[in-house]
Amino acid sequence: MVALGLSGHGHPAHRAGLQPAGRIPARHSGPEAETVITVRPAREQDSRLLEAVWHASFMASYATFMPESYVRGVLESDVIGKLARKKWDECFIAEVDGQPGAVMQLTDNYVAELWTHPDHQKKGAASALLDHAEKMAAQRGFDTLTLCTYGRNTQAREFYRKRGFAVHRTEASDRVPDDIVCHKVKRLAG
Template sequence: MARVYDVRPAGPADLPLLAAIESAADALVTDLLACDPALFDATPGERRDADPGFLLVVDRPVVGFAQVLEEEGTAHLQQLCVHPEHGRLGRGTALVEACCAQAAVRGYDALTLTTFRDVSFNRPFYERLGFVVLDQPGGVLARHLRDEAAYDAVSPRVAMRRAW
């Protein structure tokens, strides 16, 4: 039986905890790719909460979060982080599914994202959840890839989309 997690909109008490969760999750990537941790800069939860879109968290106290940006008629999964001490148990999946459901309720027909192509807990994880790689992304998605070009120096990035 699949575990059920408490996925909910982020509240004011959750926001100060998000940057530490992001830093801990980023350490998994920097260790795996043997790259400079300075390449990753955790964003304060308060700043994420101010962006257009929505911010979901999992568990109490919060151990993971997902940020979806709403921009130019799209819903884009900007960040998904679960603290490594709580990872690989379904919380990330629960967050992604909740993001898809919330995006659908808000009238979107898909959720997009960008991620590392060759990191096992990135592209393959999203493929298992129904996302497909887009060979020629345009618009907002192409801009996200351009904005993240510095990451290509350590591992190629891909754009992905899940439609419903």
Template sequence: MFTIRNARRDEADLLALIGFRAWEKAMIPVGESRAMVDNARTAFLNFTRSEWLTISVIEKSGVPAGWAAREELDENITDLWIDPEHQRQGLGSALLEEVEREIVRQGFARASLQTHARNQEAVDFFEKHGYAVHWLTTAYNPKLDRDVQSVGMSKQLVAVEPRGYGQEF
């Protein structure tokens, strides 16, 4: 049994730990150096402590198991992290679907995100959920204080009405 709710300020450190563990599982195998570990841990703590109002938490049996964020509360999903011990149980899919519903409720027609280009597990996850890769870039990431190769992905959430020729009624 799982529930999805808004984050609370008093759990920011726990959410940072969940995000960090998921990041570490995904990124160390694709070549992120161990030297980045402290930087990533600090980035997660800074983010969850300052942006907790933008975070949605998924709980399993009453315990936080993952979270997602939209820093600007727009169509851009900036974070989606499931604790490694809870991965492959449908929690990421449920959390993503809830975030997408919230994006639509707030009047946006599509969702967008970016992820590390070499994090194939994440790219595959989002493609499985209807996202398509639209760009590849290398850019400075201020949270990690270095250049990161990323892919941009998006998904149309609301059907676009076709516009035809002639008179509209």
């Protein structure tokens, strides 16, 4: 993967006066190892980077519990690529030591997408993006942050629980047989 520059002045969030997060130091395993995580707005030229992180994360997570026909359909229809190309202006990237580690799409106060590259899981990238989402939602006047997870996505459910999200409601999944979609909410301080 390519390390990218950090300016985000053309991003709609920046134009609206919302400030992206700066450097966020985080510790990870290893003797005295320190990881630097930088959250920045995505730029239009980042669409391939967004797609690469989404794709790697999708294959390492959703592809393990989604029906094969659904996974094949996502890959054949280029849904991930289309989303990256059309919604880049709602996206943020967490770089781990200069490498893209996780990406997030934030629409108002709804985390529509949060994908962590398998090589960067448990290094703080997703947490840095959620911290940023909380700040952005509060700056936009919201008192909650919302998102959805599949019931079978136990790793994500546990991550969000530890981050203070509670299940607001559930519904049957229309994509995964015998699974549910958990709608989660977190009250923001302030």
